[in-house]
Amino acid sequence: MAQITLIEAVTQALAYEMAHDDSVVVLGEDVGVNGGVFRATQGLQEKFGELRVLDTPLDETTIAGVTVGLAVQGMKPVAEAQFEGFIYPMMEQIACHAARMRNRTRGRLTVPAVFRAPWGGGIRAPEHHSEANEHLFTNIPGLRVVMPSSPARAYGLLLAAIRDPDPVMFFEPKRIYRQYKEDVPDDGEALPLDVCFVLRDGTDVTLVTWGAQVKEALEAADELAAQGISAEVIDVATLTPLDFDTIAESVQKTGRCVIVHEAPKSAGFGAEIAARVAEECLYDLLAPVERVTGYDVHTPLFRLEMKYMPSVKRIVDAAKRTMAVS
Amino acid sequence: MTIAAKFEIEYLQYLDAEGNEVRKDLPAFAKDLDHMVELYKLMLSTRIFDAKSIALQRTGKLGTYASCLGHEAAHVGIGSAMKPEDVYAPSYREYGAQLYRGVQPREVYMYWGGDERGNDYQKEPARHDFAWSVPIATQCLHAAGSALAFKIRGEKRVAVCTIGDGGSSKGDFYGAINIAGAQNLPLVAVIVNNQWAISVPRKIQTGAPTLAQKGIAAGLFSIQVDGNDIIAVRKAMEDALERARSGQGGSVLELVTYRLGDHTTADDARRYRGEQEVKDGWAKEPMKRLRNWLVKKKVWDDAREEAWKAECDEWMDNEVNAYLETKTQPVTAMFDYTFAEVPADLAKQRDYVLSLDQKAH
Numbered sequence: 001m002a003q004i005t006l007i008e009a010v011t012q013a014l015a016y017e018m019a020h021d022d023s024v025v026v027l028g029e030d031v032g033v034n035g036g037v038f039r040a041t042q043g044l045q046e047k048f049g050e051l052r053v054l055d056t057p058l059d060e061t062t063i064a065g066v067t068v069g070l071a072v073q074g075m076k077p078v079a080e081a082q083f084e085g086f087i088y089p090m091m092e093q094i095a096c097h098a099a100r101m102r103n104r105t106r107g108r109l110t111v112p113a114v115f116r117a118p119w120g121g122g123i124r125a126p127e128h129h130s131e132a133n134e135h136l137f138t139n140i141p142g143l144r145v146v147m148p149s150s151p152a153r154a155y156g157l158l159l160a161a162i163r164d165p166d167p168v169m170f171f172e173p174k175r176i177y178r179q180y181k182e183d184v185p186d187d188g189e190a191l192p193l194d195v196c197f198v199l200r201d202g203t204d205v206t207l208v209t210w211g212a213q214v215k216e217a218l219e220a221a222d223e224l225a226a227q228g229i230s231a232e233v234i235d236v237a238t239l240t241p242l243d244f245d246t247i248a249e250s251v252q253k254t255g256r257c258v259i260v261h262e263a264p265k266s267a268g269f270g271a272e273i274a275a276r277v278a279e280e281c282l283y284d285l286l287a288p289v290e291r292v293t294g295y296d297v298h299t300p301l302f303r304l305e306m307k308y309m310p311s312v313k314r315i316v317d318a319a320k321r322t323m324a325v326s
Numbered sequence: 327m328t329i330a331a332k333f334e335i336e337y338l339q340y341l342d343a344e345g346n347e348v349r350k351d352l353p354a355f356a357k358d359l360d361h362m363v364e365l366y367k368l369m370l371s372t373r374i375f376d377a378k379s380i381a382l383q384r385t386g387k388l389g390t391y392a393s394c395l396g397h398e399a400a401h402v403g404i405g406s407a408m409k410p411e412d413v414y415a416p417s418y419r420e421y422g423a424q425l426y427r428g429v430q431p432r433e434v435y436m437y438w439g440g441d442e443r444g445n446d447y448q449k450e451p452a453r454h455d456f457a458w459s460v461p462i463a464t465q466c467l468h469a470a471g472s473a474l475a476f477k478i479r480g481e482k483r484v485a486v487c488t489i490g491d492g493g494s495s496k497g498d499f500y501g502a503i504n505i506a507g508a509q510n511l512p513l514v515a516v517i518v519n520n521q522w523a524i525s526v527p528r529k530i531q532t533g534a535p536t537l538a539q540k541g542i543a544a545g546l547f548s549i550q551v552d553g554n555d556i557i558a559v560r561k562a563m564e565d566a567l568e569r570a571r572s573g574q575g576g577s578v579l580e581l582v583t584y585r586l587g588d589h590t591t592a593d594d595a596r597r598y599r600g601e602q603e604v605k606d607g608w609a610k611e612p613m614k615r616l617r618n619w620l621v622k623k624k625v626w627d628d629a630r631e632e633a634w635k636a637e638c639d640e641w642m643d644n645e646v647n648a649y650l651e652t653k654t655q656p657v658t659a660m661f662d663y664t665f666a667e668v669p670a671d672l673a674k675q676r677d678y679v680l681s682l683d684q685k686a687h
Binding site for chain 1: 413415442443445446447453456457459461464466467468469470471472473474475476477478485497498501502504505508509659663664665666669670671672
């Protein structure tokens, strides 16, 4: 079995689903001949033709609105926003139509679409190419917000997202697009949406994260283990609708919770998780909840970018602070 | 001087404001006088429906309502030219087109009366049309996406969207006609230019002398039409639909009309436009010219007008009653259509609201 990267897993999932379902189409800027600027759609146009792998005019609003129209007509469009920082013109179509079409027509019209976007920083990209803004979407009803953190989860969750009858934002952490390879069988097996994945069992502290930061959280757990602290690591994977039960179960066990995300701190999705922990797990807590996040600033250009990102050290320090209380 | 490209915009009109024929080459459908009577009857029922809606709003039985007064020829012309299998993406006042496609007045009342079920059109072909779109011009891209789906699947269907003169300033409109040109999509984008975007007049909406010419930039067939002349509207629509259906590409139609009423029942147009202008608008309104023309052809008269009005009144009374008798949805309805299935996390909120509602009873 071939070992593949996260970006190759995206391509593999798209190719699998396009081969097995004629209604799946891919559209976006440069997704055709060029195979996408990150090569996520590499080779798809050759296999499936110019109409099913469509190079659109350079207008994100067009991509999003056409996606809504395609989906209402029974297609399963997978739209690409070239970078998360360019997704803002799509938001009206996503919030006002994709996410609410089913509700406002009482189920008569639906939008089974996926909006993919390379997400987050850490690749020394130009301005507007490094945004982490998933929290702008988690507050929109009717929308699933999904973020894979490994090649296998990229493959399984993208298949699930395409097959889902409702719109899904699929944010791909571009920093780990090619970070490592793993075995990902091309068997068409989807992973479940709406559930968190417990990636490492632990008893002292729960590290809750998603996307690219999963790698730092796992490394932090290794370092904490070396210091005698047992950390449980949860990959949220589907931010909304949130599987809070899995997080609650863990926090009830460990009594400590560190939330890690790249987006700015205030009103980031970590705030929602912290609030839920306060509502449902307060009496289980042995220490205040910690958040290790980006700061409430614009993602710095790349000379300072890594100072902005949550690091293994910041996660370890936060976990140790929770241990110091009791 | 070398000319890189040259363009012109045709203006299409068959009947003047008094109902005189300004050209003799009437299209085939206009020679079928029974059919023309049917179109007139639908225009009249649309106007009666509109007056009933405003009365409902004024008596507190409807929320804010967007009137279609003065747009009857434009809207009925659009709806009557389309085939059932085509798809329509309206903005929010094109009742004349929608009634033709099976939207029921009770559904209009439900929507403006605060009930989402008004968007759940029960009758075909409206059932596969888009629902009203309040965010301006966004529906143009839904039509373009639908047209792309038809092209991918090789279906001989056309997607039609309508927007106002204000809507033609929005990127969504430009985006829709642009991709329609680039991909040769079966899209007909109809600008119903009623001269006013709430309080902003057409002349400061754009410096372009016609709105139709925006289509030229997208590579689409583009034409300006007297939007109060149903023969012209219907003819331009039929031609545009035929071109789109046969793979010859999309069109932009500018239907020049006038908004005789306020923007909505929440608006007071006296704040921003003069009486004379509205009087001029009434002089060119669409019903009178068609009635004059049909009377001259001896297929319509006062007695038939009164009989049809009475039939419409009865129809609308039935529709109003059906609307007023519709029970409010259960409180759980606000959750039940958010996703195909209510996710576990949302089900907790649903259960909570249900418990509050049960306590209240």
